[in-house]
Amino acid sequence: MSSNGFELPLRLLLAFRTLIDELHTELARQGHPDIRPMYGFVLQAIGPDGTTAVELGRTLGVTKQAAGKTIDTLERIGYAERTTDPRDSRRKIVRITPRGMDALDRSARIFDALRARWAAELGEERLQALESDLRRMTPGNPWRLDTPGWFGTL
Template identity: 75%
Template sequence: MSSDPPGFELPLRLFLGFRTLIDELHAELARQGHPDLRPMHGFVMQAIGTRGTTAAELGRRLGVSKQAAGKTVDTLERLGYVERASDPDDARRKIVRLTARGADSLTRSARVFDALRARWAETIGEDRLRAMEADLRTLTPHDVFRLDVPGWFGYQ
């Protein structure tokens, strides 16, 4: 009889670690003036980027339909995180871009993630955390900024 945990526990523990970090991030962002942000919004704003994008391109980046991307953009626009503007290169197209509030939320997110990482380092030790990060880099694809998670999760 093996003392190893069952294989299905590994993905659940990895996901639970992700979920723990994201839940703590959003609790802190709420305290810092961004109570309406949801995990999906972070992926969307990262996919919009600093230069902006069209709804069709946003859908492709996220792995979702243009309509699904548009609904999320509608929500973020209503909350003041993004705006739609005419494309300077093609007046027929609309560009979605971050507002100052959207950029602020991403800047704050980066700081909160740094603080959360530091807390994990305090809990398990910097050496163990660095080893875990190195092991995950070995085991996972090099493209850490895959934004197609919404589509992968079936958000359409």
């Protein structure tokens, strides 16, 4: 069966979308109905040590204003908080709240369960081969957190 060149990126995007939609359905079931797909990139970019709005925007590939609006939303729904930088009282640091950490921890477990389901459906060897092939064809670091800016959204 021959495929057109445009089908490969669409199928890869559809696989990503399928996994992310299933993740968010399960996150909502587990008590996180307000979290949106893009927030995962944002929470990862905030990281365990926190960051500033300027640094967050740079990491995500968006403006400081766009990052600030997203931080406002994450604060409002309880996933992030602004605190004063202990080294410089003029700076605000954005940190992940315990609720945000809970969402990230649950996400990791849900992704493991989704991968296990794909392995059961496709076979572990085929899934490992797919993962290996994707590693071969993509850059070494899978943590591209600038996807929000690349998509032009946030």
